[in-house]
Amino acid sequence: MMRKIFHSVANRAAALFMKVLFGYSSRIYVIGCEHINRAGGFLLASNHISHFDPFIISSVVRRKIDWMAMAEFFPLPIVGLFLRAVDAFPAARDRADRKTIRTAIERLKNGRIVGVFPEGGIRDGGQSLLEGAPVRAGASTLAHIAGIPIVPSVILGSDRLYGKRQWLPFQRTPVWIAFGQPISHFPELDKSDARERIEQELNAAFQRLYADLREKFQLTSHDLPHPPRERMRADVENPRRALHRVTANAVDFAMCASMNLLQSRHRLNGRSAEEM
Helix, strand or coil: CHHHHHHHHHHHHHHHHHHHHHHHHEEEEEECHHHHCCCCCEEEEECCCCCCHHHHHHHHCCCCEEEEEEHHHCCCHHHHHHHHHCCCEEECCCCCCHHHHHHHHHHHHCCCEEEECCCCCCCCHHHCHHHCCCCCCHHHHHHHHHCCCEEEEEEECHHHHHCHHHHCCCCCEEEEEEECCCECCCCCCCHHHHHHHHHHHHHHHHHHHHHHHHHHHCCCCCCCCCCHHHHHHHHHHHHHHHHHHHHHHHHHHHHHHHHHHHHHHCCCCCCCCCCC
16 A cells, blocks of 8 residues: 555656656647547557657656666666656566566556657667667567557657756757557457567658658757767857857947947037937
8 A cells, every 4th residue: 555655656746847847948849649648558669869758758648657667777776766666667678578578568458558669779860760770579569468559659859958058947948749549459460460560560650750740840950869979069069159159249249339439429420300
């Protein structure tokens, strides 16, 4: 009983904190909410471009999401305690963990949402499923065994939050999220055919949602995913550009002030309609 109360309080507190945090730091645009705010258990599969992704996605979904998180995070004292408190569970990236699979299937059959990143980690460029990289087999296997649908999701813009300047007041970094139509687990097919069909549908859905976001919001190359280190380097270079802007504005102000002063002191300057 106490354990259930603790998890309930922790989840509510975390949800409120994430809404406040990303409401302050970001402008989040969402399309396809009708696909995610649905009843019953299902697998939420998203691309992965930053460590902020699960928190941002959770902040816009009404229901609680149990995320599969990298097993390396759980031995860390504070991080591991937080992840367990919000019902996340560990998943090994380099092998199939039976305990993780059993945990995911049990929660899905109990009508909960399980969130996964089929890429297995943060990806960009040619390694990203947005650019055509294949989806890992874990998501399709879970969906078929548990007998539940998969809701695809694409998130863009969250990688820019690696820049420190994006957290300054009034910056409001834009983040775009799209949720797609649920993909069936194809119970009429055998295991191998069902997995192959799910992966094909999932790959097509990611490409479609990616194109929808770019078209609807007229995204530029700067808005599309970049490596975290590149975002951090860009943030280091920004103060120089800011200094150049300040210097240019100061020079402009000095020139305009000088011109106004000269004009006011010129003998032909008219101070009244009669003089003009």
